Amino acid sequence: MTTYKEAGVDVEAGDAAVDRIRPLVRDTHTPGVLADIGSFGSFFELDLEGLDRPVLVSSVDGVGTKVKVARRMGRYETIGQDLVNHCVNDIAVCGARPLYFLDYVGVGDLDPDVAEAFVRGFATACKENGCALVGGEMAEMPDVYGDDNFDLVGAITGVVDKEQILDGAAVAPGDVLLGVPSTGIHTNGYTLARSVLLDRYSVDDRPAALDGETVGEALLRVHRSYLATIRALIENSLVHGCAHITGGGLPGNLRRILPDGCAAEVDYAAWERPPVFDLIQREGTVPEDDMRRTFNLGIGLVAAVSPQQAEVARRVCREQGDEVIEIGRVVSTDASAAPSPDAG
């Protein structure tokens, strides 16, 4: 096992990968990081200002079989960004500010260039999100991963004041659902996407439908961070709930922020899907329902806002560079239900 465990401490001297990784990691450090102490764990001092009742928000996740595309393309940097951004989004939609991130890389054989690329990706995205990369583990396990497989796992910790937790409790019938564009497939649905596209195309092919992009490029597009937009909505008290659209698509993830008695009515014709989704659907003759339950289909984040505030919210998002789309409404399941046998 090669370790770069904690940024502040003894890394294995003479290990080329670790020597190259260290400055990348240090460059992400924010004031909370206690970099010169610790060795078995990573230390982060919590700034309590503005936190009456600090609640830690954490998530652990991977990037699914997008790792296979990275391997096929021989590109290992963006997959690190995918992992960090995915984790950041998962806690940002809870109202949390990300504090720090740790990674785990399981791999058959650790090439120093690949190790550096992974960490460069983690570090790039951590910096963009103001999140410190405080440690990680690289485990070389040829008996598990063989020569050419690997897996990436990220663990993120953020903080939110208890009163500021965003959990969808404020979502109500009539709320407008604002969709924020995704960059592509993000990190979910890769088993289906790969089975359809890589059975028919090589990663270097440029099917007309992709407007000049190669299949590999389309599949490797970076899962973007929504942190800035989510923070702007929260800081302007504009949002009742936010959903990060990952595995399960819009139905599976909107469900997580809908209180009892509420449902989401989504107009799937309200936005134009990125061409990669149409290509997958057409080539794989994938039923529309499967598409909706597998992919984000071009909407990576949904914010539920009151109808009165929808225009302001739209403008706030635009200031962050996001052109949002009204993709639907929250409706009452009671109102739309058929009268029960007991009624009247």
Added chain:
Amino acid sequence: MTTYKEAGVDVEAGDAAVDRIRPLVRDTHTPGVLADIGSFGSFFELDLEGLDRPVLVSSVDGVGTKVKVARRMGRYETIGQDLVNHCVNDIAVCGARPLYFLDYVGVGDLDPDVAEAFVRGFATACKENGCALVGGEMAEMPDVYGDDNFDLVGAITGVVDKEQILDGAAVAPGDVLLGVPSTGIHTNGYTLARSVLLDRYSVDDRPAALDGETVGEALLRVHRSYLATIRALIENSLVHGCAHITGGGLPGNLRRILPDGCAAEVDYAAWERPPVFDLIQREGTVPEDDMRRTFNLGIGLVAAVSPQQAEVARRVCREQGDEVIEIGRVVSTDASAAPSPDAG
């Protein structure tokens, strides 16, 4: 992907594994867990009592190729305990109390019984350590893990007041090194251990050297937690530094808590090694130096204490059920260094 993401929220209905996992997870919950909110992240409210300057201490780790032994034996519960205890020890030696744990299971094909066994192991060890199991991810990726491989990753978060951080800064020449017994190989050195033992024996063999234990049983012994003993030493102000003996053995890990100018002198004859280490060394004709740099050799935790407090420390450990062994001393590297050309 099957997810049991957050204990408090919508798990995929109808998924047998998830239904069985949920009560196990809930049973670990401590007062800080906010179980009824959240869905994209796990929420833990930090109790600030006694914390003037809270420092979060985190670690991410795996269990190395011990996973291959678990697979070979078809026993999936203790490997989850190994993972939790390893993570707990890593932050406990920093002075932190564990708060919560999240897991990641990457697997080719997720058998519900195996999923339940993993989580039962996580939950058992979390309960024993007073650490909440707040979430996890199970990723089914046959293209990465094949039919019969898997990997486990744990992420732990704990807290320590900044003034109470244990980082070895107080370690000084003359300090006594107290060794606390390991249960066996713990989770490091499995590539070597497997290559020696499983080339020569089946997991069911009982070589005479193992005193009636099978090879598989010896290899799967649970990596124990040292939390209770570490906390007792800390709460009695008895310890200058603690090292968890993992990859790198005693030399690699003692180094992490030794200030500049200090070295450890370890008497490797001071304790009796568990028989599995002798068996590996003999059967594999492994040089002694390699043994020392690969395995814990029977000492899983080392506490550096002042010579005046060694007896009290020994008694405090005994009260926690640990018979500690004086395995060496901290010495000054200056005193033992040859006079420099500039001196005198």
